[in-house]
Amino acid sequence: MADLKAETRELLEGLQGWSGRPLTFMEVCGTHTMSAARFGLRSLLPANLRLISGPGCPVCVTPVDYIDHALALAKVPGLTLCTFGDLVRVPGSAAKGQDKAPPSLQGAKASGADVRVVYSPTDALNLARESPKSEVVFLSVGFETTTPTIAATVLRARSEGLENFSILVANKTIPEPMRTLATAPELGLDGYLCPGHVSIVLGPEVFEPIARELKVPCAIAGFELVEILRGIQALVRQVEAGESRVDNCYPYAVKAGGNPRARAMVDEVFEPADSRWRGLGMLPNSGLKVREELARFDAALRFEVEVLPAVEPKGCRCGEVLRGLIDPLECGLFGTRCTPDAPRGACMVSSEGSCAARYHYSEGDWR
Ligand code: SF4
Incomplete structure (x- = not known):
């Protein structure tokens, strides 16, 4: 060895x-x-070799207007919203001019909305099977690694003729x-x-x-x-x-041609679309949307809800963090008014976010 x-x-x-x-x-x-944070990699590298983080955390790059859309869906009577855990704590739009904590799906759940944390889209599908009288919406967020599983779930819903399952798409490439x-x-x-x-x-x-x-x-x-x-x-x-x-440099896992089967499944359900990224704005062909022939699985088309223009959390600099322009420590809210227990921005929520990584693993340089 x-x-x-x-x-x-x-x-x-x-x-x-x-x-x-x-x-x-x-x-x-x-x-x-x-990993870089856990290993203290930045402190091991010399000053003339910088490793910065970009927009690689799917929850972090999901924009505020998507969270607002999910919050609006959570108010629809008889609708169950299923999501991966991180997303429930991401703040939506703050009320204009107010400095109080913005709303989140966790808050909506506490106020009585039917929001469930699931471990996979299959859990959401099972719920739809078990509750034929409820509408079940899965919050579909993620990059190329997560999307094939979601595509497989939609194909399964189609083959079973499930009428009460749909997804709210923010998948990105x-x-x-x-x-x-x-x-x-x-x-x-x-x-x-x-x-x-x-x-x-x-x-x-x-x-x-x-x-x-x-x-x-x-x-x-x-x-x-x-x-x-x-x-x-x-x-x-x-x-x-x-x-x-x-x-x-990862040849034992990454092979020429990748995984064509996974990509074919994604292609069957989704087509490329322009997509809004937190910090980067609208990027052409950087996301996915449900194909027209499967439109009944698209929660954005299935439910008409009002989504107002998004308001970013006041003082949060996630956009600059995600573009690699600043270190999380440069945000004035870091570690004081924004912590993993009370996050102001998405980068402090997700276990993969730069701010959360810095908070959990930095070596006493800010505490
Ligand atoms: S520390 Fe919090 S408020 Fe500041 S950029 Fe990170 S997530 Fe946003």
Whole structure:
């Protein structure tokens, strides 16, 4: 068995000896965000090698207007709203001019709405089967890794002829925001640490245009410290050689062509659509919508509810955090008026959010 400890030490020593120009790499995966924080990676790297977090946490990038839409659905009589746990605590629009905590699905539940936390879309489907007189809506949020399971659930609902199940879609695809940020002058990115899980579904080829056309080096990495370091080392080597390509540093999980079966299932249910991202605004072809022939499963079409223009939480700088422009510590609310117990923004709610990661794992530099 390879001596991973020795390899980790060697990689760290190599990177700590980097004496070239300052480099900034971005990771775009919530699991990388948490791993980097857990391992204290940023404090292990030299000052001239920066690893910043981008829009890789699906709950964090889901915009306020989606939460508002879900809150409006929660008021529909006879409707059961099913969601993954993190989403229930994400604040919706604050009342204009007021400084009190914004509403959330958790608050709606406390006030009597039928909001259920589920572990998978299948749980929501089971509920729809068991309660044929209720309307069951699943909050469909996530990237390429989560979407195939949701697609499979919709296909199952269709094959069973279920009439009371639908989804409110905010599913997103990661390549477009990566393209957008790749050339953002304010970031000056030198490379992407590409998301391992997404790459398993899409295949490494999906990042080729970013490397070849936009000239931003890419390296796909796993989630252990040694795997992340391999990815960073690959990026440094590309920069040193003046090259930009996609290095697959996670070859035992990520294969050429990805998972075509999962993608086919997604294609059967969804089609590409413009999508609004927290912090990035509306990005063309960066999300999904339910295909017309399956429109009866689209909760946005099935239920007419009023959703007012969104109001971002006052003082919250999640947008800048998600674009990699600021460190969470630069937000004036961090750790005081925004904590995991009382979050003001989505990045403090999700277990994969940059602010939550910084709160849980930072080494006493703010406490
Ligand atoms: S610390 Fe809280 S309020 Fe500030 S950016 Fe993060 S989530 Fe938003």
